Amino acid sequence: MSAQLEQIEQTLQSQPDQHLEFLAKKDIIARILELREEKNVLILGHNYMEPLVYQLSGEKERGDSLALSRYAAQSDKPIILFDGVMFMAETAKILSPDKKVLIADATAGCSLAEPFKAKDVLEYRRRFPHAPVVTYVNSYADIKAESDYCCTSANGLDVVLHASKTFNSNQVIFFPDSLMGANLQHDVEKQGIDLIYPGKYDENFGRCEVHEQFKVEHLRDIRLQYDIPKHSEEAAILVHWECRPEVIAEADYYGSTSQMAKYIADHPHLKRVFLATECEMAANLASEYPHVEFVRSCNLFCQHMRKITLEKILYSLEHEVYEVNVDEEIAERARKAIDRMLEIW
């Protein structure tokens, strides 16, 4: 058994259900790891991947989408396999144009990214001609290419404030997440900024189909049922930026996936945590923090992320499919929007 295979088994041993699955799929995992070495492939694993897929990636090769794409751009490996959804693989291609980027299922989409095209951004620009455009990284390349800045859920607030100041505009257009837009609006309105996001002045909206399902009543029920009082040192409810404003208001902490993980790392007295986000993130953190009980709601999962399975990863590596390509001119402009974000954060 290879050293990494042994390590994966050890990591999953504290979670009996995952260990059982590991034993059932050990041969596929071993073959994927062999191919990774033979073909010199960098396998990136998003926080929302199921634990067996997530563990295929080394410690520095797991995390949120932009951090992974930036990491891949520094790597000398000629092939990147992105275990995540299509917009993430596209971002990796934008930052690593000379590498071959693969995704195990090219239909793995995203309810946030899907509804909007470049023409929608152009239409908003026409309606609000002086407002800079900030686009959340959960979007396709053509939208990024029409934007002044990209942002992540970790730096959205800073980027919006910077864009407003740089363009001397109290209006800023934000694409494509309506709920994150409403959350950011709450934070920036004190500074006189009018954030324009889909759904605010029209009928369109973009929402994460997972995060929008969390309701404030769910969180209150979970607090009572699992004894997670507010302001406790030992228990906490952590919520993703893509949730509804009233859900954010009920949380003990809100942030991006990496900020939520950091919160747990920074609070060693925590014994019980509920994460209002894709349920596999809690499964992955449970292996890392076996002393913490993660209350999980696995009826709320991302159908797009679930498309990335071990079997499809094996097929993709064996046949070097499905390759992700981005039109060079679009990629160049999208890269500028990402670079402008990186210059300030």
Ligand code: SF4
């Ligand atoms: S969890 Fe939400 S934002 Fe992430 S890929 Fe799925 S639908 Fe898109």
